[in-house]
Amino acid sequence: MYLIELYKSVQGESSFAGLPCIFVRFAGCNLRCAWCDSEYTFAGGKPFTQAEVIRQIEALGPCKLVEFTGGEPMLQVKELLPLMDELLARGYTLMIETSGERPLDLVPKAVHKIVDVKCPGAGSAANSFRLENLAALTPNDEVKFVLSHREDYEFARAFVAQHDLHARAGGILLSPAFNKSPSPLRTTDNATLDPRTLVEWMMEDGIDARLSLQIHKFIWEPQKKGV
């Protein structure tokens, strides 16, 4: 499999936010979200065998939480699924961050899927969510909407209701998009949508969702890689 980086840091998003986590970042993505903060994953990557990945994960321990991210890890599904099986057998808790555009039905149910639904503000990636993936969601999973503006918020609110996401997944994440060229300041000024505005909308609506800030962008400078 082709990886960009493999490192230990703190989980920045989802209901696992704040926990130590080992990140396995896969190379390559077939989408081009307007606000993508991982464009350095689009090309390149270094080849790894499954044994090498497991050896590096174990060397970063003790830490039993591993996230597969990218890029889009599901583009390397033939290598990824056996790796998931092996790590589950070794007692790891696994997460995958995925765009939701690739089929997810073969991902082991024990893996916590953090599945994006791309909103209009994602530009060319908007509406790329594969609707068949709704059937693959379990209470272990969380559905994430990255929001750039009010139109995105209303899209997310409607999508949650239309597809009864609360009955399908364990949680809904609303995450403000970040500027592609943020200042080095570790502040919300780098968010495209002010989190305070988003929280006010959530309060007005009484929406049952979790504000998801990428806390690594407040702990370190927003453009720092490998954290």
Ligand code: SF4
């Ligand atoms: S799916 Fe992820 S890696 Fe791919 S373009 Fe969108 S944000 Fe970037």
